[in-house]
Amino acid sequence: MGVGTSTFIIKWINFNTMLLAIAVIVFGMWMSNHHDGCRKSLTVPMIGLGAFIFFISVIGFIGALKRSSILLWIYLIMLCFILVGILIFTVLAFIVTNNGSGHSVAGLRYKEYQLQDYSSWFLKQINNSHNWEHLRGCLVKSEDCSILSKKYKTLKQYKSAKLTPIEAGCCGPPSECGYPAVNASYYDLTFHPISSNIDCKLYKNSRAIKCYDCDSCKAGVAQYMKTEWRVVAIFNVALFLVLSIIYFVGCCARRSAARNQHSKA
Numbered sequence: 001m002g003v004g005t006s007t008f009i010i011k012w013i014n015f016n017t018m019l020l021a022i023a024v025i026v027f028g029m030w031m032s033n034h035h036d037g038c039r040k041s042l043t044v045p046m047i048g049l050g051a052f053i054f055f056i057s058v059i060g061f062i063g064a065l066k067r068s069s070i071l072l073w074i075y076l077i078m079l080c081f082i083l084v085g086i087l088i089f090t091v092l093a094f095i096v097t098n099n100g101s102g103h104s105v106a107g108l109r110y111k112e113y114q115l116q117d118y119s120s121w122f123l124k125q126i127n128n129s130h131n132w133e134h135l136r137g138c139l140v141k142s143e144d145c146s147i148l149s150k151k152y153k154t155l156k157q158y159k160s161a162k163l164t165p166i167e168a169g170c171c172g173p174p175s176e177c178g179y180p181a182v183n184a185s186y187y188d189l190t191f192h193p194i195s196s197n198i199d200c201k202l203y204k205n206s207r208a209i210k211c212y213d214c215d216s217c218k219a220g221v222a223q224y225m226k227t228e229w230r231v232v233a234i235f236n237v238a239l240f241l242v243l244s245i246i247y248f249v250g251c252c253a254r255r256s257a258a259r260n261q262h263s264k265a
Helices: 002-030 043-066 070-097 120-127 130-143 155-159 165-170 215-264
Strands: 182-183
Touching: 002 043, 002 215, 043 070, 043 215, 070 215, 120 130, 120 215, 130 215, 155 182, 165 215
Parallel strands: none
Antiparallel strands: none
16 A cells, blocks of 8 residues: 555544544533433443544644654554454453343233342442432432333223333332332322332332332343443444544555655654
8 A cells, every 4th residue: 555545544534533523522411511420421431432543633634744753653653552452342242242131921912120130240330328318319300200101091001012121120029029000100109019129119119219229220221231332332332443444545545654764764
C-alpha cells in the first residue's frame, strides 16, 4: 500500500472518528443535565470515552497529515492497547453471560427467572447493597410496573403477554406463591401463599415496593444485564475486526512515513 493511499485512509478514518467523539461528548454533556439519576450516572464514562477517542483520533489524523512516523507510532501503540482491552472485555463478557436463562411457567407466555442461575460476578454486583439501592431507585422511577394495568386491560391479555425480564421479576410475585391476580398490577394478598419462597412475603401491591426487594427482581435485572452485555460483546467483535483493519492500514502508513523521512534525510 503506497504512502499516499495509506495516509489518506488514516486521515479520512480519524477525521470521522473525531466527529463521532465530539457527538459522544455532547451527548454525555446533555445527559449530565438530565434529572434522571440513572442516566446521569453514565455521563462520566460517556464523556471520558468520547474524550479518549477524540485524543487518539487527533494523534492519528495529525500523524497521517504530517506523515510523522513518531506520531503514527504513538497512534498505533494506543490503538493496540484499545484492541487488547476490547479483546479482554469481550472474552469476559461472554464468560459472565454464559449462565442464566428463564424458566417457563404453565399458563403463562412470559418466563420467570431465578437468581442462582446466573454467574457469580452478576450475583456479587447485584447483591451489593449500594449497587442494588441505586438499581432499585431506577426501577421505581421507570414506572415499568405501574403502567402494566394500562398496557393489559384484562387478565387474559396479561397472562398471554411476553413480559420483559424486569416486568416478570419485579412487578409481581413469583407464580409459585399462588396469589390470585386481580389485574396486571394488583394481587389478592389475603390468599395464603402455597410456597415458602421469601419473595412471597416481600411482595406488596404498593407502587414503591412491588417485588423490588425480591430475588426474582434481582434475577430479572441480571437477565436484562446479561442480554445487554451479550449485545455489547457481539458489537465488540465487529469493532475489533474493524479496528484491526485500521491498525493494519496504520502500520502501512507508518512504514511509508518512515521510508519517506529516511529518503529525505
